[in-house]
Amino acid sequence: MAGGLLRWPVVLCLLNTLIISPVRSTVWTAGSAAMTQGTAVVVGAAAVSSTDEHFVCATLDWWPPEKCDYGTCAWGLASLLNLNLSSHILLNAIKAFSPLKIRLGGSLQDKVIYETEYPQEPCRPFVKNSSEMFGFTEGCLPLSRWDQLNEFFRESGATIIFGLNALNGRVPLSDGSLGGPWDYTNAASLIRYTVNKGYRISGWELGNELSGSGVGARINADQYAEDLMNLDRVVDQTYKGYQFKPLVIGPGGFFDANWFNEFIVKAKSSLDVISHHIYNLGPGVDQNLVEKILNPSYLDGEASTFSNLRDILKSTGASTSAWVGEAGGAYNSGRHLVTNAFVFSFWYLDQLGMSSLYDTKTYCRQSLIGGNYGLLNTTTFKPNPDYYSALLWHRLMGPKVLSTKFNGTKMIRAYAHCARDSKGITLLLLNLDRNSTAQVVVDPGTAQLSAVKYHRGGVKEIKMGEEITREEYHLTAMDGNLHSQTVLLNGKILDLDAQGGIPVLESVKVDALQPINVAALSIVFAHMPSFYAPACV
Structure with a gap:
């Protein structure tokens, strides 16, 4: 498991001007040959339950x-x-x-x-x-x-x-x-x-x-x-x-x-x-x-x-x-x-x-x-x-709890809630596929798009030169073994400290405009503070 630098073309609508911009973003990845793409539609207008x-x-x-x-x-x-x-x-x-x-x-x-x-x-x-x-x-x-x-x-x-x-x-x-x-x-x-x-x-x-x-x-x-x-x-x-x-x-x-x-x-x-x-x-x-x-x-x-x-x-x-x-x-x-x-x-x-x-x-x-x-x-x-x-x-x-639908492979399970004690939302993605990494774009849904202009990732506003990030937590099995009792967070083994304390659960920061990479047989929590969801305000 290693970090990687990925380049993605991002379309930004700023002041009615179309700007195509290569964005450099550090994304945690777990190697997987096959690739699939999909969209997680998160409707943040109102909570569907609690x-x-x-x-x-x-x-x-x-x-x-x-x-x-x-x-x-x-x-x-x-x-x-x-x-x-x-x-x-x-x-x-x-x-x-x-x-x-x-x-x-x-x-x-x-x-x-x-x-x-x-x-x-x-x-x-x-x-x-x-x-x-x-x-x-x-x-x-x-x-x-x-x-x-x-x-x-x-x-x-x-x-x-x-x-x-x-x-x-x-x-x-x-x-x-x-x-x-x-x-x-x-x-x-x-x-x-x-x-x-x-x-x-x-x-x-x-x-x-x-x-x-x-x-x-x-x-x-x-x-x-x-x-x-x-x-x-x-x-x-x-x-x-x-x-x-x-x-x-x-x-x-x-x-x-x-x-x-x-x-x-x-x-x-x-x-x-x-x-x-x-x-x-x-x-x-x-x-x-x-x-x-x-x-x-x-x-x-x-x-x-x-x-x-x-x-x-x-x-x-x-x-x-x-x-x-x-x-x-x-x-x-x-x-x-x-x-x-x-x-x-x-x-x-x-x-x-x-x-x-x-x-x-x-x-x-x-x-x-x-x-x-x-x-x-x-x-x-x-x-x-x-x-x-x-x-x-x-x-x-x-x-x-927010209404969430994943458009793409049936092997991705997606759930979203308003973030706890923070702005925005947290999206949970489960990749049940044994072979394919999923690239997931997050969409705020057509109901909200009619009222507000959004960019990729549900971000409401972007100022020139502003860096917008999300926090990702990728869980994978040790050596890719599903039967392992050791879990890795962003590629690092989670284990007790010398005093028997629970380790710090550290995220990786990722460009919020980039897709979320969900490796085969992995789990991702993505905290997206810039995602505009009126239900969470």
Whole structure:
């Protein structure tokens, strides 16, 4: 990978005079023989949707070291019960987001008992038992560990969402579901303890993957709505007199249109956030994961989930927001050297871009650490490539989402947002093509051209002699190996510093009037401060 000098003829319309000018520009490139061209049309007149101010989220799970899939035990000491909270790398990785949303939950959350201040029974850990749901007995969260976790979250500045056990008090029904009202006694005890200790939890979520046909267990929508309203009452009572009230969230399951519609209608104003999970690539053992990730038609398939949920919320008139509460792509802990390697950034960033177009407010990646899909290495805590993809998104992509269309090859995925804390826009380009570099011209769209004269790259005005640049961040795999767990930014390896700190993510400045070069199998964030977008002013 090396820098190069490219010359391009640029047409500038200045004072009604046509000037043809050769412009010299330093552009980062990654060698690729074939070349294709296309146009990213970004309509900046108005935002088409918006995310929360902090869109990126990651999860921490409950799985013990004995959790194994397909003969591989990938969780190690990454559980909420045994994670090393004294790791400086872990702390630095979270603090780099300032803040990072973290959702605490997962399959075993509906088997967690919370220790009380006056316990009647010993607080026992999960024990492997193949006859039990998910292969483990119930486990207990000691209050001493809850104290440790909250001290760590305070120090890291993380925003915390806690997933509650929704199965207490249930009885089997004839249709195979679980019924009866949720017994919230134990959950209410934890919430009271949390408030009394002054710990800040930003949201309480009820249950994990119990919606629709469920995973392991299921609950009908009307009963779940009643339970959610009970959680809302518990939260209201416990936080009475406080200026801050956490969000009430549910169901944390897979999208089922009929179930979700009924749940939203019956939960009414008690439901602040409706959360759903995404594992659209299939099981981690699937040998075709990479082919799916690099197939634009396959990636497009998940758009219907986002659009259908958005339409349900609109049709019901609910003020509820939509979140992706957990998304690991490939279920059963992912796949080593795929879901924790460079190639997975194509799926992950495409999901962030696509979901944000449909008013998804927060997107929680499974996982921050643990399994084969962690943003961090389970043993060393060293960031995997997707960590840097998430951090660049968090720092560059603002909440306002712009309509973006790519005219050209189907192998380029394009998404644009108003830039975060800066002028202009940030454009994300993903090149799924294994062989061709794409030269991408950015166009502001005909709707804006009718009102304002633009130059190449959406620049509104150019003064004679003025240098107009953009900032580019090119992500590529080490040695071009999609399965590499080392990522290069503008040709330089991203690695921790000597103190375990996250490296500086440095851009390269490029002439804003030049096309964006997107190498084969690479990712580019382009911050374009001179791009005129009224929505971003």
